[in-house]
Amino acid sequence: MCESDETKEKENDVYPPNYVEKEIELPSDEFEDNSKVPKLSYLRIFLLNLWFGFNAWGGPVAQIALIKDVLVIKEKWITIPRFNRVFGVYQILPGPEATELCMFFGCLSGGRFGGFLGGLGFVLPGFVLILIFSYLYVLVGLTNDRFNASFRALQPIVAAMVLRAVHKIADHALISHTTHRFSYWLFGMAILAAIQSALRFNYFITLGVCGIAFMFIERKIYWLGLIVIALEIIGYGIYIGINKDIPSLSALGVGVAKADSGSGPDPGHTFALGLVAGSLSFGGAYTTIPFLKAEAVTIGQWMTVTTFLDSIAIGNIIPSPLVMFSTFIGFQAGYLWGGHSIGYGFLGGTLIAIGILFPCFVFTILGHNILEKLVRNHFLAAFFDGISGTVVGIIAVTAMDLLQSSISSPTGLVNIPPQQLAAIEAKNSSLAAVLYVLTLAVLYGFKKPNLSLWLVIFGAVAGQFLFLNDQ
Incomplete structure (x- = not known):
């Protein structure tokens, strides 16, 4: 050299x-x-x-x-x-x-x-480890007080990590790859996406519209980009006028993992859930959280939001790409679909992992030269930029939803006498709020390697002192 x-x-x-x-x-x-x-x-x-x-x-x-x-x-x-x-x-x-x-x-x-x-x-190491944790979770986590106490503490900690991730993703997602500078247009699209998520716009519609609009905005055809956004809003207004109400929560996703009552999705739909989530993972694992939550918790209703938070916590414990937390979700899907069968749990975890990794494997093996041509195409690069900026707003709304769920979580509140339940709920919510604020303070105040891992370990230990209810 x-x-x-x-x-x-x-x-x-x-x-x-x-x-x-x-x-x-x-x-x-x-x-x-x-x-x-x-x-x-x-x-x-x-x-x-x-x-x-x-x-x-x-x-x-x-x-x-x-x-x-x-x-x-x-x-x-x-x-x-x-x-x-x-x-x-x-x-x-x-x-x-x-x-x-x-x-x-x-x-x-x-x-x-x-x-x-x-x-x-x-x-492979993270995949195997999270399958083991998924097995242990269904084996002892549903009835063991100490297990539940640790995960009750982890829920607000994980919710704070998701909110901090919004800021980290925004650091590069709101940068235009044409000017290499902060884009107020992308910031505006993140705000628009947050508002639309709160009003239950379908994620795919929001991502597609903002991506297309930014293709025109980057080429300074502002009026055409604004027309694309205006047409979406007009369409939403027509929908409300016809139905006399905003869309239901099920409108957020596509229902790819919808299941029968009391069951999880079948193996084919579990694989499809991973495949769609992997195709949406612009900027890393946190961008899959809104979609997976909408499909498994809101539409499918075969997973509670607190169990969903537990899956992210487990993903932070192991050495692995965080996106592998989806393996836990697939395990839960297969476990429920198979009638509480551990074998089907492993099958579901494997299928969703294959699905979620399939797009990145295909893109990379196609060859880097092809990928560079794609992202250096002005229209396509602007489309990807628009999607990445939009995802920031969607994750922000999801982070607020996870905050609410982590504070009011019912984890561990079983077999509590009714006369004690209200007081214990109030105490647990207050402690969870304190943990949330403290976690945010640590995440913003320290930049240490493996900080997330240490926070998870701290939460698991702290839960034994804070949330182990004496009955």
Whole structure:
């Protein structure tokens, strides 16, 4: 490597991982040079990424930093500017970015099958661990007071994490990939999406309309973009005029995971739930939360909102892409559909995981050159930007809903004498509110690795002192 290249690496090393598109003016060969990528056997590719998977603590930022430190800074497979540009592509497309990066490096070293093994190795530890936790949850979590006490404390902590994630996602989702600056138009679309979610607009309609509108706005055809949004609002007004009421909560999703009363969705619908959620995962796992909640809790009604919060808590305990919390949801679906069968639970967990990861595997294995052409197309890049900005508003409304549910959760309030129930509910709600505020303070006040993991551990322990009700 020449001296000028080394200087560029040192200069770019001071920037955070999400500092990406500003490097596009560098020479093209720097973005195509694979001469330093070692050609590893399939087994070594799998084992390397399996090691990344076992060390995938602390969420996507920590996971991406680990991959970058090992393969880019130490091993120098590719240059830092090229890594930033690659990461920029995966920030725009759906799917967990850390998994996609493992697949990208696997493709460089071993072709498309190497990319598949890279992604598989990275997600496998978390997938297996969350299946084990899902089994333990249905085995002892429904009747065990101590188990419930820990999860009662975790619910407001997780709700605070979701709210903090809204801010983190907004840091890059509200940046235009054309100007590389904060976009007031994207911010406005996030606000519009939040209002529409509160008024129960269907998520797909909101995402599609805002994505299309921003395609025109980015090209300064403002009037056409505003017309697209106006037509959506007029259509909503006509709907209200005909039905004399705002849409029901079931209008938020599509009902892909709707189930019979007292049962979960069948295996085919469980896979479809994962497939649709994976296709919507712009910006990472938190963007799947509104859709999965709408389908499993609101429309399907085969999962309570408190159990949904528990699934996110479990996802924060294990070394894994957070999107794998969906495996817990699939386990619950299969467990209920199979008549409380553990075997069907494992089947449901496996199917939803395959579904939710399928889009990112397909996108990545298609080849990075194809992906770059897609996201560098002005219309498509603007469409993806519009969707990413819109998702921020949708998650914000979901975060508020999860806050309310975590404060008023009935977890652990079984077999309580009626004369004591009101007092215990008031006490638990007050303690949950305090935990929520304290968690937000910690999340904003400290930037430590594995902070989410430590908060979850703290909550599990604190629950034994705060929410273990003496009867």
